[in-house]
Amino acid sequence: MLWKQFFTPVKSYSVKEAAEFLTGKNPSDVTVLDVRQPGEYRQGHLPGARLVPMGELSDRLDELERDGPTLVYCAIGGRSRVAAQMLAGKGFKHVINMAGGFKDWESMQQGSGWTSTGDYTQGLELFPDDIDVRRALEVAWGMEAALEEFYRDMAARAREAGKETTAAMYDRLARFEVGHKAKIENRYAALAGSDAELEKKAAQVVEGGMTTEEYMQRSGIDPADPAHIAGFAMMMEAQAMDLYARAARSAADAGTAAFLEDMVQEEKSHMQQVGRLLDSLLEDQNHG
Known part of the structure:
Protein backbone atom coordinates (compact mmCIF):
# COMPACT_ATOMS: atom_id res chain seq x y z
CA MET A 1 0.00 0.00 0.00
CA LEU A 2 1.26 3.48 -0.88
CA TRP A 3 1.07 6.64 1.21
CA LYS A 4 0.02 10.15 0.32
CA GLN A 5 -0.44 13.18 2.52
CA PHE A 6 -3.65 15.17 2.46
CA PHE A 7 -3.10 18.43 4.26
CA THR A 8 -3.28 22.08 3.38
CA PRO A 9 0.29 23.36 3.88
CA VAL A 10 1.14 25.42 6.94
CA LYS A 11 4.07 27.75 7.46
CA SER A 12 7.27 25.98 8.48
CA TYR A 13 10.47 27.43 9.94
CA SER A 14 13.86 25.79 10.10
CA VAL A 15 15.29 25.62 13.61
CA LYS A 16 17.50 28.62 12.80
CA GLU A 17 14.49 30.62 11.66
CA ALA A 18 12.56 29.49 14.75
CA ALA A 19 15.41 30.64 17.01
CA GLU A 20 15.47 34.03 15.28
CA PHE A 21 11.68 34.26 15.59
CA LEU A 22 11.83 33.59 19.34
CA THR A 23 14.72 35.98 20.02
CA GLY A 24 13.62 38.92 22.12
CA LYS A 25 10.11 37.59 22.69
CA ASN A 26 8.58 37.14 26.12
CA PRO A 27 6.75 33.90 27.05
CA SER A 28 3.48 35.81 26.80
CA ASP A 29 4.25 36.83 23.21
CA VAL A 30 4.25 33.34 21.69
CA THR A 31 3.09 29.84 22.60
CA VAL A 32 5.85 27.27 22.13
CA LEU A 33 3.95 24.00 21.89
CA ASP A 34 5.64 20.61 22.33
CA VAL A 35 3.39 17.79 21.04
CA ARG A 36 5.72 14.92 21.99
CA GLN A 37 5.22 12.49 24.86
CA PRO A 38 6.14 13.33 28.49
CA GLY A 39 9.15 11.01 28.36
CA GLU A 40 10.52 12.84 25.33
CA TYR A 41 9.86 16.20 26.97
CA ARG A 42 11.77 15.18 30.11
CA GLN A 43 14.80 14.32 28.01
CA GLY A 44 14.95 17.91 26.73
CA HIS A 45 12.75 20.65 25.32
CA LEU A 46 12.73 24.24 24.10
CA PRO A 47 12.82 26.88 26.84
CA GLY A 48 9.32 27.67 28.07
CA ALA A 49 7.67 25.03 25.91
CA ARG A 50 4.15 23.94 26.82
CA LEU A 51 3.66 20.16 26.70
CA VAL A 52 0.41 18.92 25.15
CA PRO A 53 0.94 15.41 23.73
CA MET A 54 -0.42 14.85 20.25
CA GLY A 55 -3.05 12.39 21.47
CA GLU A 56 -4.49 14.97 23.88
CA LEU A 57 -4.32 18.04 21.64
CA SER A 58 -7.88 18.03 20.27
CA ASP A 59 -9.29 17.85 23.82
CA ARG A 60 -7.10 20.65 25.20
CA LEU A 61 -7.44 23.38 22.61
CA ASP A 62 -9.12 25.70 25.10
CA GLU A 63 -5.89 25.78 27.12
CA LEU A 64 -4.08 27.48 24.24
CA GLU A 65 -4.07 31.07 22.99
CA ARG A 66 -5.76 31.18 19.57
CA ASP A 67 -4.95 34.74 18.48
CA GLY A 68 -1.21 34.94 19.13
CA PRO A 69 1.56 33.04 17.33
CA THR A 70 2.03 29.34 18.10
CA LEU A 71 5.30 27.56 17.29
CA VAL A 72 4.75 23.79 17.23
CA TYR A 73 7.48 21.18 17.40
CA CYS A 74 8.02 17.47 18.02
CA ALA A 75 11.01 15.14 17.66
CA ILE A 76 11.78 15.59 13.95
CA GLY A 77 8.90 17.62 12.53
CA GLY A 78 6.30 15.09 11.37
CA ARG A 79 3.87 15.09 14.29
CA SER A 80 4.19 18.85 14.69
CA ARG A 81 3.28 19.48 11.05
CA VAL A 82 0.09 17.49 11.53
CA ALA A 83 -0.60 19.29 14.83
CA ALA A 84 -0.04 22.68 13.16
CA GLN A 85 -2.53 21.78 10.45
CA MET A 86 -5.09 20.73 13.07
CA LEU A 87 -4.64 24.00 14.97
CA ALA A 88 -4.97 26.07 11.80
CA GLY A 89 -8.16 24.20 10.95
CA LYS A 90 -9.55 25.06 14.39
CA GLY A 91 -9.11 28.79 13.91
CA PHE A 92 -5.67 29.43 15.41
CA LYS A 93 -4.45 32.57 13.65
CA HIS A 94 -0.68 32.22 13.32
CA VAL A 95 0.63 28.66 13.47
CA ILE A 96 4.20 27.70 12.60
CA ASN A 97 5.69 24.21 12.37
CA MET A 98 9.35 23.85 13.35
CA ALA A 99 10.73 21.58 10.63
CA GLY A 100 13.42 19.21 11.84
CA GLY A 101 12.02 19.25 15.37
CA PHE A 102 13.91 19.04 18.63
CA LYS A 103 16.62 16.88 17.07
CA ASP A 104 17.60 19.69 14.70
CA TRP A 105 17.26 22.24 17.50
CA GLU A 106 19.55 20.26 19.80
CA SER A 107 22.04 19.79 16.97
CA MET A 108 22.07 23.53 16.28
CA GLN A 109 22.68 24.27 19.95
CA GLN A 110 25.50 21.72 20.12
CA GLY A 111 26.95 22.52 16.71
CA SER A 112 26.98 18.85 15.70
CA GLY A 113 25.88 19.53 12.13
CA TRP A 114 22.96 17.05 12.09
CA THR A 115 20.11 18.05 9.80
CA SER A 116 16.89 16.23 9.12
CA THR A 117 16.25 14.57 5.75
CA GLY A 118 12.50 15.10 5.80
CA ASP A 119 10.85 17.05 3.02
CA TYR A 120 7.44 17.49 4.58
CA THR A 121 5.81 19.12 1.55
CA GLN A 122 6.79 16.59 -1.12
CA GLY A 123 3.76 14.65 -2.30
CA LEU A 124 1.43 17.03 -0.50
CA GLU A 125 -2.06 17.19 -1.95
CA LEU A 126 -4.54 19.88 -1.05
CA PHE A 127 -7.53 18.43 0.72
CA PRO A 128 -10.42 20.92 0.95
CA ASP A 129 -12.82 21.13 3.85
CA ASP A 130 -15.74 20.48 1.50
CA ILE A 131 -14.41 17.07 0.40
CA ASP A 132 -17.00 14.73 -1.08
Whole structure:
Protein backbone atom coordinates (compact mmCIF):
# COMPACT_ATOMS: atom_id res chain seq x y z
CA MET A 1 0.00 0.00 0.00
CA LEU A 2 1.26 3.48 -0.88
CA TRP A 3 1.07 6.64 1.21
CA LYS A 4 0.02 10.15 0.32
CA GLN A 5 -0.44 13.18 2.52
CA PHE A 6 -3.65 15.17 2.46
CA PHE A 7 -3.10 18.43 4.26
CA THR A 8 -3.28 22.08 3.38
CA PRO A 9 0.29 23.36 3.88
CA VAL A 10 1.14 25.42 6.94
CA LYS A 11 4.07 27.75 7.46
CA SER A 12 7.27 25.98 8.48
CA TYR A 13 10.47 27.43 9.94
CA SER A 14 13.86 25.79 10.10
CA VAL A 15 15.29 25.62 13.61
CA LYS A 16 17.50 28.62 12.80
CA GLU A 17 14.49 30.62 11.66
CA ALA A 18 12.56 29.49 14.75
CA ALA A 19 15.41 30.64 17.01
CA GLU A 20 15.47 34.03 15.28
CA PHE A 21 11.68 34.26 15.59
CA LEU A 22 11.83 33.59 19.34
CA THR A 23 14.72 35.98 20.02
CA GLY A 24 13.62 38.92 22.12
CA LYS A 25 10.11 37.59 22.69
CA ASN A 26 8.58 37.14 26.12
CA PRO A 27 6.75 33.90 27.05
CA SER A 28 3.48 35.81 26.80
CA ASP A 29 4.25 36.83 23.21
CA VAL A 30 4.25 33.34 21.69
CA THR A 31 3.09 29.84 22.60
CA VAL A 32 5.85 27.27 22.13
CA LEU A 33 3.95 24.00 21.89
CA ASP A 34 5.64 20.61 22.33
CA VAL A 35 3.39 17.79 21.04
CA ARG A 36 5.72 14.92 21.99
CA GLN A 37 5.22 12.49 24.86
CA PRO A 38 6.14 13.33 28.49
CA GLY A 39 9.15 11.01 28.36
CA GLU A 40 10.52 12.84 25.33
CA TYR A 41 9.86 16.20 26.97
CA ARG A 42 11.77 15.18 30.11
CA GLN A 43 14.80 14.32 28.01
CA GLY A 44 14.95 17.91 26.73
CA HIS A 45 12.75 20.65 25.32
CA LEU A 46 12.73 24.24 24.10
CA PRO A 47 12.82 26.88 26.84
CA GLY A 48 9.32 27.67 28.07
CA ALA A 49 7.67 25.03 25.91
CA ARG A 50 4.15 23.94 26.82
CA LEU A 51 3.66 20.16 26.70
CA VAL A 52 0.41 18.92 25.15
CA PRO A 53 0.94 15.41 23.73
CA MET A 54 -0.42 14.85 20.25
CA GLY A 55 -3.05 12.39 21.47
CA GLU A 56 -4.49 14.97 23.88
CA LEU A 57 -4.32 18.04 21.64
CA SER A 58 -7.88 18.03 20.27
CA ASP A 59 -9.29 17.85 23.82
CA ARG A 60 -7.10 20.65 25.20
CA LEU A 61 -7.44 23.38 22.61
CA ASP A 62 -9.12 25.70 25.10
CA GLU A 63 -5.89 25.78 27.12
CA LEU A 64 -4.08 27.48 24.24
CA GLU A 65 -4.07 31.07 22.99
CA ARG A 66 -5.76 31.18 19.57
CA ASP A 67 -4.95 34.74 18.48
CA GLY A 68 -1.21 34.94 19.13
CA PRO A 69 1.56 33.04 17.33
CA THR A 70 2.03 29.34 18.10
CA LEU A 71 5.30 27.56 17.29
CA VAL A 72 4.75 23.79 17.23
CA TYR A 73 7.48 21.18 17.40
CA CYS A 74 8.02 17.47 18.02
CA ALA A 75 11.01 15.14 17.66
CA ILE A 76 11.78 15.59 13.95
CA GLY A 77 8.90 17.62 12.53
CA GLY A 78 6.30 15.09 11.37
CA ARG A 79 3.87 15.09 14.29
CA SER A 80 4.19 18.85 14.69
CA ARG A 81 3.28 19.48 11.05
CA VAL A 82 0.09 17.49 11.53
CA ALA A 83 -0.60 19.29 14.83
CA ALA A 84 -0.04 22.68 13.16
CA GLN A 85 -2.53 21.78 10.45
CA MET A 86 -5.09 20.73 13.07
CA LEU A 87 -4.64 24.00 14.97
CA ALA A 88 -4.97 26.07 11.80
CA GLY A 89 -8.16 24.20 10.95
CA LYS A 90 -9.55 25.06 14.39
CA GLY A 91 -9.11 28.79 13.91
CA PHE A 92 -5.67 29.43 15.41
CA LYS A 93 -4.45 32.57 13.65
CA HIS A 94 -0.68 32.22 13.32
CA VAL A 95 0.63 28.66 13.47
CA ILE A 96 4.20 27.70 12.60
CA ASN A 97 5.69 24.21 12.37
CA MET A 98 9.35 23.85 13.35
CA ALA A 99 10.73 21.58 10.63
CA GLY A 100 13.42 19.21 11.84
CA GLY A 101 12.02 19.25 15.37
CA PHE A 102 13.91 19.04 18.63
CA LYS A 103 16.62 16.88 17.07
CA ASP A 104 17.60 19.69 14.70
CA TRP A 105 17.26 22.24 17.50
CA GLU A 106 19.55 20.26 19.80
CA SER A 107 22.04 19.79 16.97
CA MET A 108 22.07 23.53 16.28
CA GLN A 109 22.68 24.27 19.95
CA GLN A 110 25.50 21.72 20.12
CA GLY A 111 26.95 22.52 16.71
CA SER A 112 26.98 18.85 15.70
CA GLY A 113 25.88 19.53 12.13
CA TRP A 114 22.96 17.05 12.09
CA THR A 115 20.11 18.05 9.80
CA SER A 116 16.89 16.23 9.12
CA THR A 117 16.25 14.57 5.75
CA GLY A 118 12.50 15.10 5.80
CA ASP A 119 10.85 17.05 3.02
CA TYR A 120 7.44 17.49 4.58
CA THR A 121 5.81 19.12 1.55
CA GLN A 122 6.79 16.59 -1.12
CA GLY A 123 3.76 14.65 -2.30
CA LEU A 124 1.43 17.03 -0.50
CA GLU A 125 -2.06 17.19 -1.95
CA LEU A 126 -4.54 19.88 -1.05
CA PHE A 127 -7.53 18.43 0.72
CA PRO A 128 -10.42 20.92 0.95
CA ASP A 129 -12.82 21.13 3.85
CA ASP A 130 -15.74 20.48 1.50
CA ILE A 131 -14.41 17.07 0.40
CA ASP A 132 -17.00 14.73 -1.08
CA VAL A 133 -17.86 12.10 1.55
CA ARG A 134 -17.52 9.15 -0.82
CA ARG A 135 -14.04 10.26 -1.82
CA ALA A 136 -13.18 10.82 1.84
CA LEU A 137 -14.20 7.23 2.58
CA GLU A 138 -12.08 5.98 -0.33
CA VAL A 139 -9.07 7.86 1.00
CA ALA A 140 -9.81 6.69 4.54
CA TRP A 141 -10.01 3.04 3.50
CA GLY A 142 -6.64 3.35 1.78
CA MET A 143 -5.12 4.97 4.85
CA GLU A 144 -6.50 2.30 7.17
CA ALA A 145 -5.16 -0.43 4.86
CA ALA A 146 -1.74 1.24 4.85
CA LEU A 147 -1.78 1.54 8.64
CA GLU A 148 -2.72 -2.12 9.00
CA GLU A 149 0.16 -3.14 6.72
CA PHE A 150 2.53 -0.84 8.63
CA TYR A 151 1.54 -2.24 12.04
CA ARG A 152 1.86 -5.84 10.86
CA ASP A 153 5.32 -5.08 9.48
CA MET A 154 6.35 -3.47 12.77
CA ALA A 155 4.99 -6.44 14.72
CA ALA A 156 7.13 -8.79 12.63
CA ARG A 157 10.21 -6.64 13.22
CA ALA A 158 9.56 -6.51 16.96
CA ARG A 159 9.26 -10.29 17.12
CA GLU A 160 12.52 -10.71 15.24
CA ALA A 161 14.12 -8.51 17.90
CA GLY A 162 12.56 -10.57 20.71
CA LYS A 163 10.19 -7.76 21.78
CA GLU A 164 7.00 -9.77 22.15
CA THR A 165 5.16 -7.17 24.26
CA THR A 166 5.78 -4.48 21.63
CA ALA A 167 4.81 -6.92 18.85
CA ALA A 168 1.53 -7.68 20.64
CA MET A 169 0.75 -3.94 20.82
CA TYR A 170 1.33 -3.56 17.09
CA ASP A 171 -0.85 -6.63 16.45
CA ARG A 172 -3.62 -5.02 18.46
CA LEU A 173 -3.34 -1.77 16.51
CA ALA A 174 -3.44 -3.73 13.23
CA ARG A 175 -6.69 -5.39 14.33
CA PHE A 176 -8.18 -1.97 15.02
CA GLU A 177 -7.44 -0.99 11.43
CA VAL A 178 -9.16 -4.16 10.17
CA GLY A 179 -12.22 -3.13 12.15
CA HIS A 180 -12.05 0.38 10.74
CA LYS A 181 -11.89 -0.93 7.18
CA ALA A 182 -15.01 -3.02 7.80
CA LYS A 183 -16.89 0.00 9.15
CA ILE A 184 -15.86 2.10 6.15
CA GLU A 185 -16.95 -0.65 3.77
CA ASN A 186 -20.40 -0.77 5.38
CA ARG A 187 -20.84 3.01 5.28
CA TYR A 188 -19.56 3.19 1.70
CA ALA A 189 -22.01 0.47 0.62
CA ALA A 190 -24.84 2.43 2.24
CA LEU A 191 -23.91 5.52 0.22
CA ALA A 192 -22.88 3.92 -3.08
CA GLY A 193 -25.07 0.83 -3.10
CA SER A 194 -22.04 -1.48 -2.97
CA ASP A 195 -18.49 -1.56 -1.66
CA ALA A 196 -17.26 -3.63 -4.64
CA GLU A 197 -15.28 -0.72 -6.11
CA LEU A 198 -13.95 0.63 -2.82
CA GLU A 199 -10.52 -1.02 -2.81
CA LYS A 200 -9.95 -0.11 -6.45
CA LYS A 201 -10.97 3.51 -5.85
CA ALA A 202 -8.74 3.69 -2.78
CA ALA A 203 -5.79 2.42 -4.82
CA GLN A 204 -6.41 5.14 -7.41
CA VAL A 205 -6.40 7.82 -4.73
CA VAL A 206 -2.92 6.89 -3.50
CA GLU A 207 -1.54 6.13 -6.98
CA GLY A 208 1.85 7.76 -7.31
CA GLY A 209 2.37 7.77 -3.56
CA MET A 210 5.25 6.31 -1.58
CA THR A 211 5.85 2.94 0.02
CA THR A 212 6.00 2.88 3.80
CA GLU A 213 9.78 2.62 3.71
CA GLU A 214 10.03 5.56 1.31
CA TYR A 215 7.65 7.63 3.40
CA MET A 216 9.58 6.89 6.59
CA GLN A 217 12.85 7.82 4.90
CA ARG A 218 11.33 11.00 3.47
CA SER A 219 10.12 11.97 6.94
CA GLY A 220 13.52 11.37 8.54
CA ILE A 221 12.34 8.27 10.43
CA ASP A 222 14.97 5.76 11.54
CA PRO A 223 13.29 2.34 11.06
CA ALA A 224 15.70 0.86 13.60
CA ASP A 225 14.55 3.28 16.32
CA PRO A 226 11.32 2.08 18.01
CA ALA A 227 10.63 5.58 19.33
CA HIS A 228 10.85 7.02 15.81
CA ILE A 229 8.49 4.33 14.55
CA ALA A 230 5.95 5.05 17.29
CA GLY A 231 6.14 8.78 16.49
CA PHE A 232 5.53 7.99 12.82
CA ALA A 233 2.50 5.90 13.77
CA MET A 234 1.08 8.80 15.81
CA MET A 235 1.57 11.13 12.84
CA MET A 236 -0.41 8.82 10.57
CA GLU A 237 -3.20 8.26 13.11
CA ALA A 238 -3.47 12.04 13.40
CA GLN A 239 -3.70 12.36 9.63
CA ALA A 240 -6.57 9.87 9.58
CA MET A 241 -8.30 11.73 12.43
CA ASP A 242 -8.03 15.04 10.58
CA LEU A 243 -9.45 13.45 7.43
CA TYR A 244 -12.51 12.13 9.28
CA ALA A 245 -13.08 15.48 10.99
CA ARG A 246 -13.01 17.36 7.67
CA ALA A 247 -15.34 14.87 6.01
CA ALA A 248 -17.77 15.05 8.95
CA ARG A 249 -18.15 18.80 8.45
CA SER A 250 -19.33 18.30 4.86
CA ALA A 251 -21.42 15.15 5.32
CA ALA A 252 -24.84 15.56 3.72
CA ASP A 253 -26.73 13.45 6.26
CA ALA A 254 -26.66 13.16 10.03
CA GLY A 255 -25.95 9.42 9.99
CA THR A 256 -22.77 9.77 7.96
CA ALA A 257 -21.64 12.74 10.04
CA ALA A 258 -22.16 10.75 13.24
CA PHE A 259 -20.24 7.80 11.79
CA LEU A 260 -17.31 10.04 10.87
CA GLU A 261 -17.30 11.72 14.29
CA ASP A 262 -17.14 8.27 15.90
CA MET A 263 -14.13 7.50 13.71
CA VAL A 264 -12.49 10.72 14.93
CA GLN A 265 -12.84 9.52 18.51
CA GLU A 266 -11.47 6.08 17.67
CA GLU A 267 -8.42 7.55 15.93
CA LYS A 268 -7.86 9.77 18.96
CA SER A 269 -7.92 6.68 21.16
CA HIS A 270 -5.39 4.98 18.86
CA MET A 271 -3.07 7.97 19.09
CA GLN A 272 -3.21 7.84 22.84
CA GLN A 273 -2.40 4.12 22.86
CA VAL A 274 0.58 4.65 20.58
CA GLY A 275 1.63 7.51 22.87
CA ARG A 276 1.63 5.16 25.84
CA LEU A 277 3.67 2.69 23.80
CA LEU A 278 6.17 5.45 23.04
CA ASP A 279 6.43 6.37 26.72
CA SER A 280 7.06 2.71 27.54
CA LEU A 281 9.77 2.45 24.88
CA LEU A 282 11.49 5.57 26.21
CA GLU A 283 11.36 4.23 29.75
CA ASP A 284 12.92 0.96 28.60
CA GLN A 285 15.68 2.91 26.85
CA ASN A 286 16.40 4.93 29.98
CA HIS A 287 16.73 1.77 32.07
CA GLY A 288 18.56 -0.19 29.38
